[in-house]
Amino acid sequence: xxxxxxxxxxxxxxxxxxxxxxxxxxxxxxxxxxxxxxxxxxxxxxxxxxxxxxxxxxxxxxxxxxxxxxxxxxxxxxxxxxxxxxxxxxxxxxxxxxxxxxxxxxxxxxxxxxxxxxxxxxxxxxxxxxxxxxxxxxxxxxxxxxxxxxxxxxxxxxxxxxxxxxxxxxxxxxxxxxxxxxxxxxxxxxxxxxxxxxxxxxxxxxxxxxxxxxxxxxxxxxxxxxxxxxxxxxxxxxxxxxxxxxxxxxxxxxxxxxxxxxxxxxxxxxxxxxxxxxxxxxxxxxxxxxxxx
Amino acid sequence: xxxxxxxxxxxxxxxxxxxxxxxxxxxxxxxxxxxxxxxxxxxxxxxxxxxxxxxxxxxxxxxxxxxxxxxxxxxxxxxxxxxxxxxxxxxxxxxxxxxxxxxxxxxxxxxxxxxxxxxxxxxxxxxxxxxxxxxxxxxxxxxxxxxxxxxxxxxxxxxxxxxxxxxxxxxxxxxxxxxxxxxxxxxxxxxxxxxxxxxxxxxxxxxxxxxxxxxxxxxxxx
Numbered sequence: 001x002x003x004x005x006x007x008x009x010x011x012x013x014x015x016x017x018x019x020x021x022x023x024x025x026x027x028x029x030x031x032x033x034x035x036x037x038x039x040x041x042x043x044x045x046x047x048x049x050x051x052x053x054x055x056x057x058x059x060x061x062x063x064x065x066x067x068x069x070x071x072x073x074x075x076x077x078x079x080x081x082x083x084x085x086x087x088x089x090x091x092x093x094x095x096x097x098x099x100x101x102x103x104x105x106x107x108x109x110x111x112x113x114x115x116x117x118x119x120x121x122x123x124x125x126x127x128x129x130x131x132x133x134x135x136x137x138x139x140x141x142x143x144x145x146x147x148x149x150x151x152x153x154x155x156x157x158x159x160x161x162x163x164x165x166x167x168x169x170x171x172x173x174x175x176x177x178x179x180x181x182x183x184x185x186x187x188x189x190x191x192x193x194x195x196x197x198x199x200x201x202x203x204x205x206x207x208x209x210x211x212x213x214x215x216x217x218x219x220x221x222x223x224x225x226x227x228x229x230x231x232x233x234x235x236x237x238x239x240x241x242x243x244x245x246x247x248x249x250x251x252x253x254x255x256x257x258x259x260x261x262x263x264x265x266x267x268x269x270x271x272x273x274x275x276x277x278x279x280x281x282x283x284x285x286x287x288x289x290x291x292x293x
Numbered sequence: 294x295x296x297x298x299x300x301x302x303x304x305x306x307x308x309x310x311x312x313x314x315x316x317x318x319x320x321x322x323x324x325x326x327x328x329x330x331x332x333x334x335x336x337x338x339x340x341x342x343x344x345x346x347x348x349x350x351x352x353x354x355x356x357x358x359x360x361x362x363x364x365x366x367x368x369x370x371x372x373x374x375x376x377x378x379x380x381x382x383x384x385x386x387x388x389x390x391x392x393x394x395x396x397x398x399x400x401x402x403x404x405x406x407x408x409x410x411x412x413x414x415x416x417x418x419x420x421x422x423x424x425x426x427x428x429x430x431x432x433x434x435x436x437x438x439x440x441x442x443x444x445x446x447x448x449x450x451x452x453x454x455x456x457x458x459x460x461x462x463x464x465x466x467x468x469x470x471x472x473x474x475x476x477x478x479x480x481x482x483x484x485x486x487x488x489x490x491x492x493x494x495x496x497x498x499x500x501x502x503x504x505x506x507x508x509x510x511x512x513x514x515x
Contacts, residue, residue: 043297044300103306116304215344
């Protein structure tokens, strides 16, 4: 049974069990939570459905309360109607990340995955994959189990909270979860999923959490794009047989250490990074005035 | 570790601490009040006060008090709905010593005349902690079936309560006992492994020296 404290342990346990990784994850969690298999599957299906509903409910004309966010998903969708730099699939992923992240900023319904600020990453890759590569419902659900297990180990060894570990803990975690999910969809091996996770985390190591005016908008919405891109590239490298030299568990431990080394100004205090720029300070001041009036 | 702590909750954004957590706090207040709220005052502390505007924290608190769930798309409309439902509310700021940066003091009055004062914090990931119940400092997360029992601070009260729960086969996860400064009223916060039947809660209310008993399930919190 998996205890979700180590990727290595998870892989070893699964090899010994003879079960597919997603199934061992499901069974282990059911035993931990004392819930039935059907209940778990139903819940996962409802989360996938909620992600699809969020994406379907996007409107390019919506704006956030602060006025800082909205419309970029629409811009990307318009651009993608013509010839694009990155190609159809990637353009769809970028647009999807922007759409869901903007829905979050605009007080619409989203699925935290693992957090609200990073909610755009996983649906961007999963739903674009569904649209372009035709995954069936079951494969998507299996991929969600893989993603959640990666997230659980990250919680155990590092953090999924920007206040504790910076943006690498939110977007980085979402990217790691999504990278492993993509490998699963492509029928990669558990080892490849672990390598994808490791590479995704490494490639966003040290990412600061510097939200303008403390809001989950700038640069958070666009960071969901880099999370999705990171997931795609890490998954593809893993599928090509490229391996992380540093074992996954050690990468996660490093993530924790780097997160703790980030100064408070870069850990969701809205002080450092872009939050501390003249633009950022101006927005904070203006919103403070608005809330006092 | 629960996989559905990683994926989910389904919530209205933008922030699990400043929005979803705020809805949860409103819901707990509603459940503790036990009747339709007609008046409420929210005093925001710290980051809740400073960044609440862009996060819709105020809308979220009102929405929760109205009984909306975390993912109710009407949360941004809660002010209008409050007006329609006859809930008058106001906001202010305060400083609470040693409090979490996302804290709020909630006063609410129900249509049956009952009143509550609670203090709660939003810890992140939509998790909350109620740290004040009336005059009494406490700490509970509302993530388990929870009993909030106030009683005259007299010997034997706790054992009567726990004996009743034991007879009903209810296993206790945590039990916290606190008193107000004057040592006259005590608060028992009991988190249970299994749901508590309505008849048991009724029986608790009827016990000697018990002043009040509030019960809620985490699903009631959303």
